[in-house]
Amino acid sequence: MVAHRFEAWPARVVTAVAGVLGDTAQGLTGREIGQLLAAVRVPDAEGGNKRDWLAAALLTQQARQRAANCMIAFINAAMAVARLFGTDPTQPGSSLTEPWSPLIP
Incomplete structure (x- = not known):
């Protein structure tokens, strides 16, 4: 399955998201x-x-991929309701790893 590539976001938008x-x-x-x-x-x-750390990581990855997929994946992970209630998205088999994984080429 080929993942859809979302157009890269402007640096000012990435920086603003990282700021929030x-x-x-x-x-x-x-x-x-x-x-x-x-x-x-x-x-x-x-x-x-x-x-600055988050913006640098996301801007670098976005430039490498020439797509905003990493931005969408990170926001999805950060805002996942289950994460806010104590489920660790970094654990293998976590239900939180599934929704964004198709976005990552």
């Missing part, structure tokens, strides 16, 4: 960001804070 998801007070923790990046197979990147 990596918000210090309300966003994901550094540990959660690392786990979710691994779960959606986005290589880690360097960054001075959570927002």
Whole structure:
């Protein structure tokens, strides 16, 4: 099955999404960001804070793939209701790994 490639998002949009998801007070923790990046197979990147780290990882992967699939996969994983209630998406067999895996080429 060939995955659909979604057009790459502008860097300012990726950075804005990373800012919301990596918000210090309300966003994901550094540990959660690392786990979710691994779960959606986005290589880690360097960054001075959570927002910059997440933006760098997603922008690099998006440029490599020439598609926004990694963005959609990460947002899907981060916003998964089950994750918010304690299911670990990084565990093999987790029901959370299935919805976004077809998006990853």
